[in-house]
Amino acid sequence: MEIDGGHDVEFAQQTQHFLEWFKSLPSATFHKDIELVDMRGSGAGRGIIATADIAPETVLFTIPRPSILCATTSPLAAHLPSLFSQDDTASNPSAENGDGDDDEKSQDSWTLLILVLIREYLDPNSKWKPYLSLLPTTFTTPMFWPPNHLSHLQSSSILPKIGHASADSMIRSRILPIITSHPTLFFPPGVSPLPESDLINLAHRCGSAIMAYAFDLETEPSPSESEEEPADEWIEDREGRTMLGMVPMADMLNADAEFNAHINHGEEALTATALRGIRKGEEILNYYGPLGNGELLRRYGYVTEKHARYDVVEVPWALVEGRLKGRFAGLSGSQWEAVRAYVREQEEEEEGEAEDAFVLEREGEDPDAEGRLHGEAVSAGLPEELAERVKVFLKGVKKVAGNEGEVLADKAVRKEIYLDSVLGALQDRERQYATLLEEDEKLIRPERPMEREEMALWVRVGEKRLLREAQSWVSRELEAARREVSSKRERGDENAPAAKRRRA
């Protein structure tokens, strides 16, 4: 989010106006020992701090449900009942009703909230005006970066997910048709209809505000969220399973991987409560989930040191396949086609989705019930699905490769080929970045505020560090696997590779 530098006076006035509006909402509360403050100095827009020590479990503020801006409170709901009353709206983000040409019937919670927000932005008399005026008009998310800034992400796994083009096509196919077919609903008397390009920009802005500000509104506890659920399990569901809403004040909380407050979803209201004692001057922090810095940047436009423990990096299958192929140089193009067909067949039988890439991540403890983290997160080794895919691939090779595939009869050899190929693929993946980890490490600083280049640096360093950790892990395993293969060969073990046995 980029809050226009603007005049400090105007910034402070908007804050004050919003606060007064919020406090005037029926049944809203705002604790006397907290304050909504200007945190632009550290690049965090507005945030909420404690102005005195706060006891654990203190209710910090309460947002009555009718003040939440969502599909059920929007005036649009009454005018477009068919659009807003779909049972599947809350449960399936890509729900199609079978007759794909009816745009009104193919909305999900995300697109509905974009429409709701657009309508309120266009209405000069919106009851949410003081709140809307606090929402950013420009964003620090990479969706809005020019190519020369995006290039700092180098070969980051988040690049293909930034998706300005796909957002654009969603807006054209699912947002604009609703607005243009109901002009009086979106442009009340006295408001001139916006040209298409302005509407598209507004829809992008609303989409980005939703991505960084909206909450999943739990209406009733699901069976898995029953009373027995441990208090230290933090759930984040942004897949459209529940209704999305804009929650004034709750979304003024900044967040980090260690946090001290939580939003409880009550029947009548949402409440922010202190998870532990909060000292005077401390920022009240919410939790956006176990997101790596890449995903945090993509959705929220910032990165933090603490979120680095959740970093992930993707290794494309094509790189692993390339390395595996290098181990069987004598196979022809048509034999490789047969191997691929075998892998596809097996994947279909498993009814799994054939992954194009495999995700490397770390293992670590979740935050505790007070929002604190304990211990380091450590490399989780290689994903099971990758080992499984290689296993199927090598089976395919064994089937088609004749003599060259005989070595694969031996389990230790298969393991060695697997680890060696993955190690090569990890090195290839690292080479896709324009700079070395060592060069990047010299530049990285935890200081704030961070410019785009610095945030991109954190993302790519996080990915490269993970790649290195995975390489160390695989190297160790590979050494052991090689030892096993050679000791079997020395022993002339009967399970040793057939080709080797023949030579012996």
Ligand SMILES: C[S@@+](CC[C@H](N)C(=O)[O-])C[C@H]1O[C@@H](n2cnc3c(N)ncnc32)[C@H](O)[C@@H]1O
């Ligand atoms: C839900 S809003 C929080 C309120 C926001 N600061 C504001 O002024 O409107 C989320 C946005 O706040 C900013 N933010 C939240 N936590 C942050 C943090 N720890 N550091 C920097 N920016 C943060 C990011 O721009 C994010 O997209």
